Amino acid sequence: MRIAVTGRSGQVSRALQELAAMRTDIELVALGRPEMDLAEPATVYAAVEAVRPDLVISAAAYTAVDKAEDDEVSAWNVNAGGASHVAEAARAIGVPVIHLSTDYVFDGQADRPYLESDTPHPINAYGRTKLDGERAVAAAGRRHSVVRTSWVHSPFGPNFVLTMLRLAKTRPEISVVADQHGAPTAALDLADALLRMAPPLAARSDDAALTGIFHLTAAGSGSWAAVAEAVFDESRRLGGPVAVVRPIETKDYPTRARRPLNSRLGGTRLRNGYGIELSDWRVGIAATVRRILGDGALLP
Numbered sequence: 408m409r410i411a412v413t414g415r416s417g418q419v420s421r422a423l424q425e426l427a428a429m430r431t432d433i434e435l436v437a438l439g440r441p442e443m444d445l446a447e448p449a450t451v452y453a454a455v456e457a458v459r460p461d462l463v464i465s466a467a468a469y470t471a472v473d474k475a476e477d478d479e480v481s482a483w484n485v486n487a488g489g490a491s492h493v494a495e496a497a498r499a500i501g502v503p504v505i506h507l508s509t510d511y512v513f514d515g516q517a518d519r520p521y522l523e524s525d526t527p528h529p530i531n532a533y534g535r536t537k538l539d540g541e542r543a544v545a546a547a548g549r550r551h552s553v554v555r556t557s558w559v560h561s562p563f564g565p566n567f568v569l570t571m572l573r574l575a576k577t578r579p580e581i582s583v584v585a586d587q588h589g590a591p592t593a594a595l596d597l598a599d600a601l602l603r604m605a606p607p608l609a610a611r612s613d614d615a616a617l618t619g620i621f622h623l624t625a626a627g628s629g630s631w632a633a634v635a636e637a638v639f640d641e642s643r644r645l646g647g648p649v650a651v652v653r654p655i656e657t658k659d660y661p662t663r664a665r666r667p668l669n670s671r672l673g674g675t676r677l678r679n680g681y682g683i684e685l686s687d688w689r690v691g692i693a694a695t696v697r698r699i700l701g702d703g704a705l706l707p
């Protein structure tokens with residue numbers, strides 16, 4: 408099948424490109440700037456129309472969470488406006504969309520993992536624009552899936568794992584927030600799951616069990632400090648950079664945008680609809696550390 412993915416250099420897009428390159432049954436076409444700009448509707452319609460995919464994965468987004476606080480309009484144009492254009496362009500050629508969204512649509516006040524049926528309540532601009540994106544995709548028809556994920560990491564771009572390893576090269580001790588909890592999710596595991604969702608969704612997009620909102624993260628959860636410990640456990644094993652993790656509270660690490668304290672996403676829709684479950688987050692973290700350490704260019 409032919410799949411179009413929005414974004415070229417993004418973590419999830421690059422993970423999809425890497426996996427698709429190893430398969431003969433999937434042709435993946437990455438649509439990105441400058442030809443396809445989510446803030447320019449005409450370019451989105453033209454790009455999707457030209458590729459004529461069987462399904463679109465909507466992975467591109469304005470992901471600069473702190474910057475979005477000061478430029479919510481730009482973030483909205485991409486995360487909500489862009490999501491709408493992608494979903495409408497897919498509808499125009501009669502194919503479904505898998506649209507990526509985020510744990511940041513929730514306020515983090517719950518004392519349990521969030522379910523797909525829980526009411527979102529974002530506490531920052533990024534979350535608000537992503538929630539509007541989800542609603543725009545839903546408004547474009549019932550044949551689409553919205554996949555919420557969290558704390559994405561990969562060997563492909565700026566992310567927490569890379570930051571920890573880079574900092575550890577020059578710092579003996581790193582302060583890391585210990586009161587935000589979530590599930591770090593490997594972009595490659597996420598991409599693998601998306602490629603497993605694509606064929607049934609393309610074939611049966613009128614099946615209610617395959618459409619709507621899905622929570623897709625690695626299993627289990629930890630704090631950012633626990634994630635940092637896991638990064639350094641694997642790095643130590645491989646002779647890579649290591650630092651002492653000093654746990655701190657969110658209030659001691661002020662950021663422009665507020666983050667939810669509870670980012671845990673639960674629910675059974677993905678397992679019931681698609682039979683997909685990811686492994687424990689520590690497995691994905693160890694794999695990303697191995698890839699980063701194995702690629703000298705990433706950690707000069």
Ligand SMILES: NC(=O)c1ccc[n+]([C@@H]2O[C@H](COP(=O)([O-])OP(=O)(O)OC[C@H]3O[C@@H](n4cnc5c(N)ncnc54)[C@H](OP(=O)(O)O)[C@@H]3O)[C@@H](O)[C@H]2O)c1
Binds near residue numbers: 413415465
């Ligand atoms: N990263 C996380 O921790 C996280 C957590 C939860 C959910 N998500 C969601 O998962 C999805 C994938 O995230 P990611 O980590 O792969 O993001 P990422 O690495 O930050 O990549 C974002 C991608 O979006 C593209 N993009 C941004 N503005 C665009 C525009 N105006 N027109 C076209 N493309 C544009 C970028 O294009 P260029 O290549 O041109 O820069 C880039 O390819 C996003 O929907 C994000 O909201 C991410």
